[in-house]
Amino acid sequence: MLHTTTPQLILSIATHFLVPLAIAPLFPGIINKVKAAMAGRRGPPLRQPYLDIFKLLRKTLVISNTTTWIFFAGPLVAVGAMLAVELLIPIGSSPAPIHFAGDVILFVYLFAAARFFTTSAALDTGSSFEGMGAAREVSFAVVSEAALIFSLLIMIRFSSGLSLNTLLLAPFKQGSVGPRLMAAVGLFVFLLAETSRVPVDDPDTHLELTMIHEVMVLDHSGPLLAAVQYASSLRLLILINLVLLFIGPPHTGIPILSWVLFILEASATAVLVGIIESVMARLPLRHVPTLLAAAAVLSGLGFILALR
Amino acid sequence: MLLAAIILLPFLAALPAAAVHSDRLRPWIVFAASATHLFLTAAILIDPPPAICGGWIGLDPPGELVLLLTSILFFICTLYGTGYLRQWPGRFNRVLAPCLLGFLGGATLMTCSQQLGLIWIAMETTALCTAPMIYFRRTPESIEATWKYLLICSVGIAIALLGSFFLVYAFLVHHHTPGLLFSQLLAHARDADPVWLKMAFVLLLIGYGTKMGLAPMHTWKPDAYGEVPGIVGALLAGVLTSCAFLAILRIMRVCVAAGMRAYTGHLLIAIGIFSMAVAAVFLMGQKDFKRMLAYSSVEQMGILALGAGIGGPALYGALLQMINNGLTKGMLFLSAGNIHRAYGSKSSDDVHGAVRREPVSGTLFMIGFLAITGSPPFGPFVGIFTILKAAFVDHLFLLGAAFVGLLLLVFLGMGRTVLAVTMGRPLPGRLYHTQFRDSFLSVAPPLMLLALILLLGLHVPAPLVKLLHQAQRYIEVSP
């Protein structure tokens, strides 16, 4: 640990935990702004996601009679899992407060747990649309999770230890540039799939037949929907952070400067996502697995290159 | 000087053949070129000239054998062509004539080249000149045959190039950089890395084996042989295959010098027996008599590979069989071409009683069948028997038994089709619209070939025996 005194330690942990919580809804706003700008519109203000969440929190909760506690648990577990992930993963150049050998496995499983509960909640409604969305989500995840796991294996190959702190903050080495970049591209596709972005999914569509992620949350309302939206913006931030760590963490040494740098880099990545959304069309559903498999194969090849 | 002349002659003659407007004159230009070629070949064989171009171009004993075969077969086929091409005026004639000459040039270059890259280029030239000849008839079937030929052979050629790269790399592994001349490769053969050399041999065997038509790379052969005119079929089956066999022998020589006789032998025996088996299966119930000839060619290539694999006297037999096969296939294809033209069909469903309608061609076809399946007193009998004897002398009893069994199967399979075609009566209810009848120019060339295989069957001339022995010793690198 860089920090020696207790107050400093507490401060750094608090920053690590709270700053991402505060800035997470900013990034969907950035993406929407970029899309609007590319289309020649002014678009909603950057703070729109915050406003949406506050508005939803004030609304009453409508719950279908057919649902059970699982429907209720889904969004809450998703938020909880993301909060836990946030404590496990280094963000920018700030190391994670909780770390132990093998926390990389917990990291992967927390994503899986969030997905499990989200899809279960969707199935719990008994609606055919939401069931279809859940089926798609899970079947695509089978392929896209391979990309995540291969990417992490690459980092394990290039560092000693199984803790995310040592893995992700490892400096570049001889021969690690190529595999890391390949993994970063693979992870970027994973990000697009995981946060339901074009070309995998279209977050703006209102046609249930073609949606994947959004269709699962049709029945959620009020505070629960706010939780869903907050969890997804947290997930976006964490995955952007993961991609950035693969490309190379900026080491400035001064915490405040690092955080500013991190926010700038994350915003740039969000702008890139926005540009991709504007210039690309959504893939036909049957071609989505090809793209995800390509990402997985890319990371897998990177892993084999890393073994060399 | 002579070597340069004999290689350049066909290419130079192709220019007037392409430029001249008269359809009557053109076949005679081709014939004149091949007659000159035969004359030059004789001069070269009597007094072998030294190698030229820094050793790139020079004749070795197996090259001399193939050159002799090429020249004789070409001479006879172009003689046939003077009569044949008259039927095909205009564009057909104009494409075929230069291609034939280009093919002759490529084949000659093949026999003379002593460099790894040069044999590849020569093979490539023959392959490219063959494509328009397969497309000769301009029918959908001939397009299909050309497409398959081009695709399969171009992949084969590409793999042969990769094999050549592997071969050079085998030398590089231990930091030897010999030239690409076979003599240099041979001198350093012991320094080559054995693993890379083995991979190189496999690739080169596949690559050149595609051209030779060894199974399972033979699939272009029935289609191509079925669609080409008889004259081109004779050249493909006699010349192209022998050239590819020559390339394999030269590569094998390097491997033998590197101490890999057993390895190359096993591979060649395996692929040889497999080719014979595939041919035997597909000859059963084969109705198209030109496709039948193609499978017979696959079988013959199997015999050659087998002979080369067993080695020693069997290699001598394989070289003799290469000549015999070339001449006999020439005769079969020319007579089959006559029958095809007379009946307007090449299926044994339509063609019956060829001996009655075309006495000379039908009889020649029948005799050719007996000869190619190894019946005495024709040349192939001697070649096959030599290989078989060598197998038994080497105590390869099982192999010998399989060899005889497959020969028998091939005889049965071919016999059914050939007898249906030649014997019986022409179908009465059917009108054969073609006016074609045997003429001097259409039967004299196959008759000449018959005379040659009869001669080789009764008595192999002493100079040829000497040359064959030289070639066998040359390939097996024994003093």
Place this chain on the structure above:
Amino acid sequence: MAWLVNAILTMVLLLNLFLLSVSRMKSLISGVALQGIMLSILPLLLVKEVDPLILITALVTAGIKGWTIPRMLDKALRDVRIKHEVEPLIGFIPSMLIGAAGTAAALMMTIHASGLHHPKSLLVIPASMSTILTGLLLLTTRFKALTQIIGYLILENGIYIFGMLLLAVVPFLVELGILLDLFVGIFVVCIILNHIHSAFASLDTRRLTSLKE
């Protein structure tokens, strides 16, 4: 320079996977063109000093592989009015996975290989093997004549990559041989394509079935 060579070869490897998974003819053609251009840079990086002959080879390779042949293929695509979809015998994901498995096998093989002339870290041999495999896969599992030609081009690219190892010792004859073969081969094939079109009104090699047992 080794890292740059490896970077280019990695791109070639990725392009192989792209070519196996792509479903549009146009992308296939551009992919091959890009691969050709990237390969033409290799000779400049692999020799100690660049002499004019090597420079010319690189330019000619780039011109033929990156410009002439893709143009001819494009023209064929337009003139013959074929459907712009690749028709595969086995699906895009399986072919990509087969290609990836082959690439992985080639990479693993070189990790354990002995008896190499060049440094083991150089990706030349695995890249060459993977490209050859990709070419053969496209040749055998795609139905259209044009796709088969592209498969053959990729096969040639793979052989060309292997040739890079011999650049210093093999006379240029062999290398020019490739280009000649490519050019002439495709040329002849294109003529035939035209005729296949007029004879069958289709460019589907599945229709080429009148000659069979």
